Amino acid sequence: MASISVNDVAAAAGVSVGTVSNVLNRPEKVSPGTVARVQAAIADLGFVRNDAARQLRDGRSRSLGLIVLDVANPFFTDVARGAEDRAAEEGLAVLLGNTDDSLAREAAYLDLFEEQRVHGVLISPLGDVGDRLTRLRARGTPTVLVDRQTEDRSFSSVAVDDVAGGRLATHHLVSIGKTRIAFVGGPISIRQVVDRLEGAREAVAKHPSVSLEIIETDALSVLAGRAAGELVLERAPGDRPDAIFAANDLLAIGVLQALNMRGELHVPRDIALIGYDDIAFAAAAVVPLSSIRQPSVLIGYTAVDLLLREAEVGDTFEHEQIVFQPELVVRESTGA
Amino acid sequence: MASISVNDVAAAAGVSVGTVSNVLNRPEKVSPGTVARVQAAIADLGFVRNDAARQLRDGRSRSLGLIVLDVANPFFTDVARGAEDRAAEEGLAVLLGNTDDSLAREAAYLDLFEEQRVHGVLISPLGDVGDRLTRLRARGTPTVLVDRQTEDRSFSSVAVDDVAGGRLATHHLVSIGKTRIAFVGGPISIRQVVDRLEGAREAVAKHPSVSLEIIETDALSVLAGRAAGELVLERAPGDRPDAIFAANDLLAIGVLQALNMRGELHVPRDIALIGYDDIAFAAAAVVPLSSIRQPSVLIGYTAVDLLLREAEVGDTFEHEQIVFQPELVVRESTGA
DNA sequence: TAGCCGAAATGAAACGTTTCATTCAGGCAT
DNA sequence: ATGCCTGAATGAAACGTTTCATTTCGGCTA
Incomplete structure (x- = not known):
């Protein structure tokens, strides 16, 4: 079964590919009749957008990466949940990477996320990843440290004291x-x-x-x-x-x-x-x-929030350091 | 900072893009001197492969999707860990989706994974997703049910009795x-x-x-x-x-x-x-x-294993049902 | 010396999407 | 009847990779 592309949909609906793309992304720009015809064709053919092609076109993926020390620790699954909540509000998915205290796995996940051109990276770092993160940022991928602060304020962070x-x-x-x-x-x-x-x-x-x-x-x-x-x-x-x-x-x-x-x-x-x-x-x-x-869930939520803000501002020297206070x-x- | 592509690397190393790709994917086909030159250029320019383009070319991603009912349940993080172990052996990443008992989220993750053209889907299903999974399989994406069997043997599964x-x-x-x-x-x-x-x-x-x-x-x-x-x-x-x-x-x-x-x-x-x-x-x-x-970790491990086998065989009427016995x-x- | 062989390198095509400058058609004012 | 404007639709280009049929070249045989 060959894969169905916008071309096939366009042909079936008797319109151009540009129009199909418009129906998908900004239907208000297309006349109602055409929208209906295209949507019918999509349903008929069982068309599903190819995310890789989309990503390739606009340079970055619609996910962000979260690297934690241990998924088996409920603290981190709580953080992940908070992150997921905030990310979902923006239509972003969260890719969860688990390092299990291994420097090799930490590096592997950073590689993976970099190759995927993720929207941003949240990391509870294990080793010294300053260089890697700096490189990511230079490429336009914002980074927020989770559960750890930097002394030199070179990164934004959300942490607990x-x-x-x-x-x-x-x-x-x-x-x-x-x-x-x-x-x-x-x-x-x-x-x-x-x-x-x-x-x-x-x-x-x-x-x-x-x-x-x-x-x-x-x-x-x-x-x-x-x-x-x-x-x-x-x-x-x-x-x-x-x-x-x-x-x-x-x-x-x-x-x-x-x-x-x-x-x-x-x-x-x-x-x-x-x-x-x-x-x-x-x-x-x-x-x-x-x-x-x-406040584990809040930490994740806030971290993504900060990440999004950082993404908007672009590279800046004013990185924000958020510190929550723990409670006995x-x-x-x-x-x- | 414009993104560095194989073209830039090729130019810097004085070779063609085809050769750069070969160095990346089958270095044994390239003469040692050229390999060295290309790798130097890669390091110099800080080139990182664009995974979206790669995926687009060969039609599917190098990840597989795992949809669970509740990440906060240690049982499922154990399953995830087992899945990750087996996937890592094949150089695949695992995308973890958490439905939290919500049909909407289950559907959303299936959409996401389908758009991402994941290598395969492991799912601990909540609603009736038979149609969706059948469609996925028709597209060439194998599916394995986790922690649940089908009566009609229409899917492979790994479950406990x-x-x-x-x-x-x-x-x-x-x-x-x-x-x-x-x-x-x-x-x-x-x-x-x-x-x-x-x-x-x-x-x-x-x-x-x-x-x-x-x-x-x-x-x-x-x-x-x-x-x-x-x-x-x-x-x-x-x-x-x-x-x-x-x-x-x-x-x-x-x-x-x-x-x-x-x-x-x-x-x-x-x-x-x-x-x-x-x-x-x-x-x-x-x-x-x-x-x-x-045997939670084993369940995850086995499920990925089965998925990979299913992917090799292609569409078949003989789906395997693995059932573990629980223990008091x-x-x-x-x-x- | 001519011819051939294999290893190494080449470069164009293709993957599926989005964008954007361009074209088109119809309605309205002059 | 002409020109203008607007909303709708078009289609080519570009994103970065991999593949594969083709070319190049140095060495070897006849």
């Missing part, structure tokens, strides 16, 4: 009387992890009697959390921290699973636990999880 | 001595819900002393589960079911949250609870959740 979030979480642990705090998170190459840890350090610095140790993980997943939890469980009781701040909720849930395994430890009495992101499952955990809430949510895992 | 799963779950509840079982799920327009309920009916039919009631929800989400749980909680104690089978884990988690709210009910003593999907969070729930496990996972929510 992770240092403040880390401070909030840790201060809370201190305020309920905990003194031996462990930060569980990693790899430390990820900015979010670094910032949250930095916040924890700042909070602890004010209290000489409180110690902070770091248990590094190789991912921000439930599995990695379980491993970290088991590590803690193996220690002599006196050696264990009395509070754990996990760099995200997936880790926290993993830690919780491990701590509960033998049934000899009580959360929060023996060890208090707080996570980060406040995903929907945090409230439903074995011990409902205290967490730091981020106290539940049983650090409660009474 | 949901009736068996429903039977498994319900039989388990009966076997631990429960007699007043409630099925929580909906909308009943969704095939998975219908099948799981059917399984439950079959299991109950064998035991005259066991009753089965249906509490219909308007979605398969945590929120909908909470609403259903609250409904149960409002009833007089004697009126409540002594076991709940939720159509998926998100619902089950919601139900659990609601039942635990007042603290007067004990799961599983007063009410036993079992979910479906065995998502990662099930094991970490307030009361670790019994569930029916499906017992945890505390129905345990001792």
